[in-house]
Amino acid sequence: MFKHNIIYSFKLLIKNKVLIFWTLFFPLILATFFHLAFSNISDSEKLNIIDIAIIENELLDNNSYFKESFVYLSSSNENQLFDTIFTTEEDAKELLTNNEIVGYIVLNGDGPSLVVKNSDINTTILKYVIEEINQNSIIINNTLESSVNQNTTINDISNQIISYLSSSNISITDQSSDNVDYMMLPFYSLVAMTALYGGILGVAMINYFLANMSSVGKRVSVSPTKKSILILSGVIASYIIQLLGISLLMFYTSVILNINYGSNVFLVFLLGLVGSLAGLSFGIAVSSLFKVNEDTKTGIIISVTMLGCFLSGMMISSLKYIIDKYIPIVNLFNPASMITDGLYSLYCYDNFNKYWFDIMSLLIFSLLLILLSITSLRRQKYDSI
Amino acid sequence: MIVFKTYLKIINKRKWPIILYTVLLIVFGSITISTSDDNINFVASKPDVLIVNNDDSALTRSLVNYLEENTNIIDTVKLDNVDDALFYREVNYVIYIPSDFETAFMNDDNPSITVKGSGDYYASFGEIILNRYLTVANTYLRLGYDKEDIISNTESVLSNKVDVSLINETDTTTLAKVTYYYNFTNYSILAGLIYAISIVMFSFNKKMICYRTEISSLNKTKYNSYLLLSNGAFALLLWFFYVLLSFIMLGSVMFSISGLLYMINSFFFVFFALTLALLLGKLKLDKNAVGGIINVIALGSSFLCGAFVPAAYLPDMVLKIAHVLPSYYFINNNELIKDIVTFDFGSLLPFVINILIMIGFSVIVILLTNGIGKKNVNTNE
Numbered sequence: 001m002f003k004h005n006i007i008y009s010f011k012l013l014i015k016n017k018v019l020i021f022w023t024l025f026f027p028l029i030l031a032t033f034f035h036l037a038f039s040n041i042s043d044s045e046k047l048n049i050i051d052i053a054i055i056e057n058e059l060l061d062n063n064s065y066f067k068e069s070f071v072y073l074s075s076s077n078e079n080q081l082f083d084t085i086f087t088t089e090e091d092a093k094e095l096l097t098n099n100e101i102v103g104y105i106v107l108n109g110d111g112p113s114l115v116v117k118n119s120d121i122n123t124t125i126l127k128y129v130i131e132e133i134n135q136n137s138i139i140i141n142n143t144l145e146s147s148v149n150q151n152t153t154i155n156d157i158s159n160q161i162i163s164y165l166s167s168s169n170i171s172i173t174d175q176s177s178d179n180v181d182y183m184m185l186p187f188y189s190l191v192a193m194t195a196l197y198g199g200i201l202g203v204a205m206i207n208y209f210l211a212n213m214s215s216v217g218k219r220v221s222v223s224p225t226k227k228s229i230l231i232l233s234g235v236i237a238s239y240i241i242q243l244l245g246i247s248l249l250m251f252y253t254s255v256i257l258n259i260n261y262g263s264n265v266f267l268v269f270l271l272g273l274v275g276s277l278a279g280l281s282f283g284i285a286v287s288s289l290f291k292v293n294e295d296t297k298t299g300i301i302i303s304v305t306m307l308g309c310f311l312s313g314m315m316i317s318s319l320k321y322i323i324d325k326y327i328p329i330v331n332l333f334n335p336a337s338m339i340t341d342g343l344y345s346l347y348c349y350d351n352f353n354k355y356w357f358d359i360m361s362l363l364i365f366s367l368l369l370i371l372l373s374i375t376s377l378r379r380q381k382y383d384s385i
Numbered sequence: 386m387i388v389f390k391t392y393l394k395i396i397n398k399r400k401w402p403i404i405l406y407t408v409l410l411i412v413f414g415s416i417t418i419s420t421s422d423d424n425i426n427f428v429a430s431k432p433d434v435l436i437v438n439n440d441d442s443a444l445t446r447s448l449v450n451y452l453e454e455n456t457n458i459i460d461t462v463k464l465d466n467v468d469d470a471l472f473y474r475e476v477n478y479v480i481y482i483p484s485d486f487e488t489a490f491m492n493d494d495n496p497s498i499t500v501k502g503s504g505d506y507y508a509s510f511g512e513i514i515l516n517r518y519l520t521v522a523n524t525y526l527r528l529g530y531d532k533e534d535i536i537s538n539t540e541s542v543l544s545n546k547v548d549v550s551l552i553n554e555t556d557t558t559t560l561a562k563v564t565y566y567y568n569f570t571n572y573s574i575l576a577g578l579i580y581a582i583s584i585v586m587f588s589f590n591k592k593m594i595c596y597r598t599e600i601s602s603l604n605k606t607k608y609n610s611y612l613l614l615s616n617g618a619f620a621l622l623l624w625f626f627y628v629l630l631s632f633i634m635l636g637s638v639m640f641s642i643s644g645l646l647y648m649i650n651s652f653f654f655v656f657f658a659l660t661l662a663l664l665l666g667k668l669k670l671d672k673n674a675v676g677g678i679i680n681v682i683a684l685g686s687s688f689l690c691g692a693f694v695p696a697a698y699l700p701d702m703v704l705k706i707a708h709v710l711p712s713y714y715f716i717n718n719n720e721l722i723k724d725i726v727t728f729d730f731g732s733l734l735p736f737v738i739n740i741l742i743m744i745g746f747s748v749i750v751i752l753l754t755n756g757i758g759k760k761n762v763n764t765n766e
Contacts, residue, residue: 033688045505113548124430168523180504321473
């Protein structure tokens, strides 16, 4: 009997096309959009080769250090910083107007000057490098002046200073983490959204059993089948569909879209299981506690889920961090944040303390809502419908 | 008038999603607008740097002063949260100066500094700045100068700056904000307008309502033209409201030629959205399916064409696909306006071409709608 009920409940849910679209396919569509829009951002944020121009004039010809420095910085190797064109001022202006270069350099009597179109990181770096080369020339000239009486040639001193300036004896040890791609966060909150959207399944399922919500509910209420069996079988069927949805999303994002969930597949799956349970219990609670129509119940689920996902960084990645830092209590009660945070900790941290805290929080959240729902659903009677 | 009144009644009943899309526009617009100040002078970009200085010495104080001049020093991050701060870009670069750094530096005893970066260009720039100070100071050390001279010479040399001039006389920073705002309207217009019009058309196209209208004394041509006018008026009202919002949020820049171009561009896009909404209304879709279709159309075109993420960050392949969507030409025009230095035929030509393409899309959709309309009439008969 119990098995039959599960199958019937499963059929009821799977035939509801709108429900299946929102819980199974909408997250996949959204993940595809995220991937198309965000896949290039991390690469775009890396320092790329900057297109610039230098105006050819007599002063440039006489300043071989300046010219050669830019030729060196524009030569094709892994440290290439610029792609430099030596041209006339008119051409450079046109290139700048057409956004083909970020700026051009003019050497005049007072030293180099820079002409750019916008203030941004590329023009700032260009300005900084010009200053660096200019400052190096000053160091060389000052040292030559003070060393003029010593028994060495100007060339020797220049070459020595240039070699000092190109490699210092101070080492910079980089201990940056490899996992710093914050574009993972929208995908993590998408997993949270899918888990919590499962609540819509819970709403639909409970409504099938409530006599005041549907004709099926009226028939079920007068049937001899125990209500606990009906509800439990409905919940299991909803949970199966929800797990299907979240597994589909995780498979699609990790295998097709190459989203990094960390190396521990079991823990990722466990988080999916617990997150889905939280979503389902949320749906059951909304369905049983609020005496409103199905549209309103679904509206509550979607609104709360979207608000939770917004606060956990779906639209603005840094928002979760800001809330965690300044008003941590908000995300402490936000199931979307618990799921996002769990996935983030699997991606970023070596220890699992934060992960287990999130799992425990989700379990407590689910348990509380299920207890509330049971209290509300028990011995429900209708004088008239 | 009765058609228009009914139209307003239905819109009023379904106002919340439209309000939601507008609130989203205000929220995202406000976040962008508050990010930087208006300027027409060059302003150097600065990485956000956290310094953990374990060596209180003259040399490290000089280094910290130099970093303070060239970076934004962040001191609100707890050391336990450094990795989180780097991940969420509160900090781009963290510099750990070890104790006895100055002693090791002066003895040329392999001094080392540990760093952590966020992996973006700001982190790279942070490293360039740190390296610059250390290299110059180390050069003076190797040239045989004492500590005081190393510090004073390094500070003196590094204070030499370069003049920067901007060829743009327009305020590109503010125009970038306007562009962002109007790019985001792509989502609000598509989602809001399509939702409202298709829901209204859904109500008017219900079988029983159609029958009642058919037998009423109201002339069918008049009825259709009232309905079309009501839809047009609603679209115009929505456009006017979003333009008004841009004046309130972005201020004086909207009273320029650029501001006028943004308005013209959005007007033609609203016209396209109206034609699309009418087409969807004619399709007689299931009420529950409308939500899904709107989300796929509005979110899809917004993500693919650069309404949420600037088009410059999108992969080439995505932008190529986006060419088949009118949103691409709307957003492309917004980006074009931002970069126009002088307003002449040459600079405005791409803008006009994009407008013509949007009109072309609208005409195609109108023809499709008429085709479907005729088919429906035949079916009813």
